[in-house]
Amino acid sequence: MAEKLTIGVLSQIRSFVRDPVTVVLAVLLPAIVIEGWGQAISNMPEMPTVESVPIELARIVGATLGVALVAGILGLVMIIGARSADRRLVVVGYSPSTVLVSRLLTIVGITVVIAVINFGVLSVNVSAEAPFLAVVFLALSGVLYACIGVLVGAILPRLFEGSLVIALLAMMDAFLSGESPLAADVPWWVEYFPLYHPKTLVQDTMLDGTYAMGDLLFVLGYLAVLVGLALFVFQRTMAVEGRWLR
Amino acid sequence: MNEVTQESEAEFGRKIISANDITKTYGSRLPFTRSVEVLTGASINVYPGEIVGIVGENGSGKSTLMKILVGVLDQDSGDVTRNGTIGWCPQETLLYDRLTVRETFRLFGTGYGLDEDEMTAAMDDLADRLDFERYLDYRVDHLSGGNRQKVNLGIALMHDPDVLLLDEPYTGFDWETYQTFWDLSEALVADDISIVIISHLLQERDRIDRIYELKDGTLSEVEN
Numbered sequence: 280m281a282e283k284l285t286i287g288v289l290s291q292i293r294s295f296v297r298d299p300v301t302v303v304l305a306v307l308l309p310a311i312v313i314e315g316w317g318q319a320i321s322n323m324p325e326m327p328t329v330e331s332v333p334i335e336l337a338r339i340v341g342a343t344l345g346v347a348l349v350a351g352i353l354g355l356v357m358i359i360g361a362r363s364a365d366r367r368l369v370v371v372g373y374s375p376s377t378v379l380v381s382r383l384l385t386i387v388g389i390t391v392v393i394a395v396i397n398f399g400v401l402s403v404n405v406s407a408e409a410p411f412l413a414v415v416f417l418a419l420s421g422v423l424y425a426c427i428g429v430l431v432g433a434i435l436p437r438l439f440e441g442s443l444v445i446a447l448l449a450m451m452d453a454f455l456s457g458e459s460p461l462a463a464d465v466p467w468w469v470e471y472f473p474l475y476h477p478k479t480l481v482q483d484t485m486l487d488g489t490y491a492m493g494d495l496l497f498v499l500g501y502l503a504v505l506v507g508l509a510l511f512v513f514q515r516t517m518a519v520e521g522r523w524l525r
Numbered sequence: 526m527n528e529v530t531q532e533s534e535a536e537f538g539r540k541i542i543s544a545n546d547i548t549k550t551y552g553s554r555l556p557f558t559r560s561v562e563v564l565t566g567a568s569i570n571v572y573p574g575e576i577v578g579i580v581g582e583n584g585s586g587k588s589t590l591m592k593i594l595v596g597v598l599d600q601d602s603g604d605v606t607r608n609g610t611i612g613w614c615p616q617e618t619l620l621y622d623r624l625t626v627r628e629t630f631r632l633f634g635t636g637y638g639l640d641e642d643e644m645t646a647a648m649d650d651l652a653d654r655l656d657f658e659r660y661l662d663y664r665v666d667h668l669s670g671g672n673r674q675k676v677n678l679g680i681a682l683m684h685d686p687d688v689l690l691l692d693e694p695y696t697g698f699d700w701e702t703y704q705t706f707w708d709l710s711e712a713l714v715a716d717d718i719s720i721v722i723i724s725h726l727l728q729e730r731d732r733i734d735r736i737y738e739l740k741d742g743t744l745s746e747v748e749n
Contacts, residue, residue, distance in 0.1 A: 286635045290624055297623040297664070367619040370597055371636035371684075 283373055287381025288388075291357070295389060305353065305393055309345030310400040316341025316453070317404075335405045336482065342401045343420045343481050344453040347474055350390045350421030351445040354428025357382055358513075359436050366517060375517035376510055382429065383506070390421035401485075408488030416484055419498055420477035424449065426505035427473060433512040448473070473501065540608060541688045541719045542571040542594055547603035548742075549589055563589045564600070565742030571688060574717040576710065576732060580724060580747075581739035587723045588616055590739060591692050594721070609687025616692040616723075618677040622666035626657065626676050629665060630683060637684040647683040654709055655679055656702065671697035678706070688719040707732055 296302060317338035332340075365378050394417040398410070407413045427448070431441045455465050456475035469475060476494040483490045549564040563586035571577055581587045592598035594605060595613045620629055627648070634644035652658035655675040660668055665676065674697045681689060695703050707729060710720055722733070730736065737744040 283635055286632055290621060290628065290632050293628065294621055294623040361621060363617065364619045364621050366597055367613070367615070368633070368636055370595065370613065371633050372638060373636045 280377060283377050284381050284384075287373070287377060288384050291381060291385035292388070294361075295357075295385065301353075301356075305349050305389065306396055308349050309342065309393060309397045312345030312348065313338050313341040313397065313400050316344060335486070338401060338405055339482050339485050340453055340478060342397045342417060343474060343478050344449060346390065346394050346397050346417050346421040347424035347452070347477075348446065348449045349393055350386065351424035351428040351449060352442055353389060354382075354386050354425035355432040355441045355445055356428075356438065357386065358429050358432030359438050359441065362432075362436055369517045375514040378517070379429070379510060379513045383426070383509075386425040386429075387418075387422055390425055391418045394418035394421055405485060407485045409484040409490075412484040412488075412490065413481060416477060416480040416490070419502070420474055420481065423473045423477060423498070423502055423505065426502065426509055429509045430505060430512060433509065433516050453478075476501070539572055540570050540606070541573055542569070542608070542721070543604075543606045544569050544590075544594060545604050547590065547593055547600045547605070549586070549593065549598075549600050562742060564593075566603070567739065567742065567744045568603075569594075569737060569744050571719050571721055573687070573719055574714050575734040576714055576720045576722065578722050578724065578730075578733040578736040579739060579744070580736060585739045586742060587739055588692055590744075591615075591690055591721075591723050595690055607688075610684065612681040612684065612686030612689045614678050614681035614689070614691045614694050616696070618665075618673045620665045620673070620677060620680070623664055625662050625664055626652075626668070627661045629676060629680065633680045634683060639684060644683070647685075648679070651679040651682055655705060669697070671699060671702065674698065675702065682713075686718065688721065689713065690721045690723075692723045694722065 317334050320332050320337035320340065321334035323332070368378055369375055391414075394414050398407070398414045398417055401407075402410070424445070428441075428445055431444050435441050435444065452472045452474040455469045456472045456478050476497045480490050480494050480498065483494075545568045547564050547567045550560050550562045552560040567586075567590055569577070569579075569590075579587055579590065589598065591613075593600045594607075595611060596605070596607070597613075621632070624632065630648040631644060634647065639647065648661070649658070652661060655678065657672055657675045657679070660672055660676075665673060668676065674694070678691070678694055681691070695706055698706060710732070714720060736747050738747045
């Protein structure tokens with residue numbers, strides 16, 4: 280199990296870093312989102328029902344959105360792009376859970392790197408009160424969306440349609456969750472959007488240096504449910520009768 | 526009385542693969558799509574040390590049948606019994622494009638449960654026999670179609686399976702590799718390994734022990 284997991288993770292990492300376009304996009308895209316989102320949201324006009332958002336806060340939301348969006352799409356692409364080869368791997372003797380866990384571990388590693396880069400870009404304009412925790416919570420936002428990407432990829436194995444689902448969810452999430460000019464009087468269920476609590480965690484650690492344990496527990500519970508669902512769906516879709524084992 | 530019940534237990538035990546009355550229909554719950562009935566009662570038995578060919582027109586369901594025999598696709602009804610380890614060489618090269626050939630053997634070899642020495646020995650032997658040793662450190666997506674197919678076949682063979690299921694295995698092979706493939710097949714059969722080859726055209730009928738034709742969803746043995 281440990282050997283298969285190690286080989287699986289190493290293979291995933293090699294596959295990822297050997298595609299320079301993906302690497303460049305994964306690094307550059309969130310940086311562009313931080314500034315783009317920051318400028319777009321902070322420049323919204325103040326109106327009776329719409330409050331202006333300080334540019335620092337808008338950049339923090341942009342960083343969270345950027346990490347989540349890239350990690351989500353990476354999760355989706357990793358599952359869909361290797362679906363057939365993964366099935367062959369399961370037939371030769373890897374369990375579906377080993378294949379999925381190796382993918383998730385790889386995505387977590389990549390997401391941490393993306394979160395660090397985003398934090399670096401964000402730090403140019405916004406100073407963090409608790410930098411380490413801010414990076415951890417940024418990465419957590421990405422891991423949540425990576426799991427959503429994996430789940431969507433397992434249920435809907437189509438790149439275009441799956442990317443639309445991830446992108447639209449992330450955009451709604453960024454607009455409606457937490458501090459946003461459009462977030463006033465949102466319905467109660469918006470609290471269950473994936474970024475609702477992670478955004479609060481990132482904002483609080485960036486601006487105040489503190490965080491609420493309730494938010495963190497909510498996020499960890501959310502993550503556990505997503506991983507469980509992803510494992511369940513992946514195992515169902517990868518189930519095979521035959522084995523090539525000796 | 527059907528074929529299975531007529532046979533003795535001992536004879537049934539000799540079968541490496543036995544499939545009876547396999548049916549498969551590709552359906553869809555979406556509107557404006559239609560179901561396609563691919564297999565309507567296909568039966569096949571494979572015995573140790575024989576080469577079995579399965580022929581049929583494009584779209585006759587040969588690859589579907591093979592996936593069911595391998596176990597990666599569920600049949601709607603019917604039984605498949607497998608008595609031994611299977612080596613599957615799918616029609617499409619199901620490999621990871623950005624891994625090197627060496628890394629690919631290591632990844633799949635670990636799945637088969639081979640240790641480091643066994644993996645290296647199997648890879649070196651197959652690379653030598655199928656003539657891809659100079660490409661061991663090339664990425665799979667940098668290989669030609671024929672060389673990719675050699676690696677695809679090598680992965681199916683590296684754990685010394687009891688039966689090899691090959692779906693159009695020599696697509697992209699040059700003449701020399703094609704001959705090597707048949708030499709390798711004869712050597713495997715001499716070691717009592719069974720081979721099932723799917724093709725829409727079998728040029729080398731004299732090398733095949735039995736040939737089945739897949740037509741209208743059923744298999745019938747044809748004179749070789």
